[in-house]
Amino acid sequence: MTLAYDGTNFAGYQVQPKQRTVQGVLEKALTKMTKGTHVHVDGSGRTDSGVHALGQVISFDYPGMIPAPSMLRALNSLMPLDIEILNAEIVPEAFHARYSAVGKRYMYKVARGRYTDPFKRLYTGHYPYPLDVDKIKIALKDLEGTHDFTSFAASGGVIVDKVRTIYEATVTEDQANNELTFEFYGNGFLYNMVRILVATALEIGNGRRDQHDFLRLFEVKDRQQARGTAPASGLYLKEVYYPSLDEIAKETRKSH
Amino acid sequence: MTLAYDGTNFAGYQVQPKQRTVQGVLEKALTKMTKGTHVHVDGSGRTDSGVHALGQVISFDYPGMIPAPSMLRALNSLMPLDIEILNAEIVPEAFHARYSAVGKRYMYKVARGRYTDPFKRLYTGHYPYPLDVDKIKIALKDLEGTHDFTSFAASGGVIVDKVRTIYEATVTEDQANNELTFEFYGNGFLYNMVRILVATALEIGNGRRDQHDFLRLFEVKDRQQARGTAPASGLYLKEVYYPSLDEIAKETRKSH
Numbered sequence: 358m359t360l361a362y363d364g365t366n367f368a369g370y371q372v373q374p375k376q377r378t379v380q381g382v383l384e385k386a387l388t389k390m391t392k393g394t395h396v397h398v399d400g401s402g403r404t405d406s407g408v409h410a411l412g413q414v415i416s417f418d419y420p421g422m423i424p425a426p427s428m429l430r431a432l433n434s435l436m437p438l439d440i441e442i443l444n445a446e447i448v449p450e451a452f453h454a455r456y457s458a459v460g461k462r463y464m465y466k467v468a469r470g471r472y473t474d475p476f477k478r479l480y481t482g483h484y485p486y487p488l489d490v491d492k493i494k495i496a497l498k499d500l501e502g503t504h505d506f507t508s509f510a511a512s513g514g515v516i517v518d519k520v521r522t523i524y525e526a527t528v529t530e531d532q533a534n535n536e537l538t539f540e541f542y543g544n545g546f547l548y549n550m551v552r553i554l555v556a557t558a559l560e561i562g563n564g565r566r567d568q569h570d571f572l573r574l575f576e577v578k579d580r581q582q583a584r585g586t587a588p589a590s591g592l593y594l595k596e597v598y599y600p601s602l603d604e605i606a607k608e609t610r611k612s613h
Numbered sequence: 614m615t616l617a618y619d620g621t622n623f624a625g626y627q628v629q630p631k632q633r634t635v636q637g638v639l640e641k642a643l644t645k646m647t648k649g650t651h652v653h654v655d656g657s658g659r660t661d662s663g664v665h666a667l668g669q670v671i672s673f674d675y676p677g678m679i680p681a682p683s684m685l686r687a688l689n690s691l692m693p694l695d696i697e698i699l700n701a702e703i704v705p706e707a708f709h710a711r712y713s714a715v716g717k718r719y720m721y722k723v724a725r726g727r728y729t730d731p732f733k734r735l736y737t738g739h740y741p742y743p744l745d746v747d748k749i750k751i752a753l754k755d756l757e758g759t760h761d762f763t764s765f766a767a768s769g770g771v772i773v774d775k776v777r778t779i780y781e782a783t784v785t786e787d788q789a790n791n792e793l794t795f796e797f798y799g800n801g802f803l804y805n806m807v808r809i810l811v812a813t814a815l816e817i818g819n820g821r822r823d824q825h826d827f828l829r830l831f832e833v834k835d836r837q838q839a840r841g842t843a844p845a846s847g848l849y850l851k852e853v854y855y856p857s858l859d860e861i862a863k864e865t866r867k868s869h
Contacts, residue, residue: 361730361731361732362731363731363732363734409732433728438729438731438734439731439734440731441728441729441730441731472689472697473694473697474617474697475617475618475619475694475695475696475697476617476619476665476736478619478694478695480732
């Protein structure tokens, strides 16, 4: 299933005791549908508290046969207003929302202007200082390719290999709304990586960092030097990419 | 002062004991600035819980001389993120945000589509049924002019005279966002009037009411017959109109 959610009132995607989480809400609704059998939901990845999704992907084994459109309607009718299920599909058994994913696209929205716009505070980061957007565009080119992102990963992560490939890193300016929209498309992202990349890109655009500081930060492999993390409110998980279902089904047959 | 606010987390504009209100937040901040002297704030009118403002106007007597731009900066720095002060001006003593107002403009946003979009739920009403927007456009023409709005006022109001003039009532369609935006510009609005007008207009657009049901409802003067009230989340106080400050100052001299 593909879903959108407003992350504001969730303690993130992943289940946590006594907290309202996206996974928790989904599993509770599915347990209601099965009349008591717990259904475990796998997400393509966690999103933090306040982080939004336009296209989060989840997978689960449902104990029963329900056509996908009926499942979509039934589960949506049990969803709170801050989650909307956009699509449902029956997938090969080998499909797993996290392990089958081959890429992800994140979006980050930054509101400019001196004060925080009340209607944007939960849906953008805010940067009130001057920016040279062309400088940011040039800097983002340095991100494309395969790099060691150690400088851009929140400490405390358990993942050892911090090499990732970014296929595309762009920024567009929406003059009418006085906003910037970043997009990052890559094969995987470390914890807080997008928010740290955005904070660094804004410092480059403001002139507080050198034009090619991303390249230096790849070299030094030091989280302390990237410093800032842009707020969760501006971040959206936009799309998760998978091989075709045929290819996934073939993989299953091979592994049997 | 002119201000914008996201009404979601306020129990409306007007002060209420133990509730978070816009007036309450403003008066508390001003009392902080005066180091303890209470400053009463007058608004152009109340907005209900969940109703937003793009251009609410307030007035108050501040015990001290602060240039308007400094007042703007100082008060904004004490505001929570869901209120933004847009403009500050020193006005003649006779100016009163409510009593000096000669007109108001409200906007109402309706999201269409089968399910509620998580990102719109707090900022639009939602109408999932078919609509003939041209029918709504024709119906809104019936509202323009001076009419008795008894059928469109929430019961419980204390105002006896329910005659108001609407100068302009329009709807525009935003195909890209699948939204309708209503605007109502008039000399004054009764309690819940815009929300009841929108609910009725949508029923006309859906074909559940006659094309010219507004005219019938003016005649019958019966709140029961208009029935629905569109949700607070779609309503925005967009602009409040005043005579020029010169005219207001002249009024003062006359009345002395």
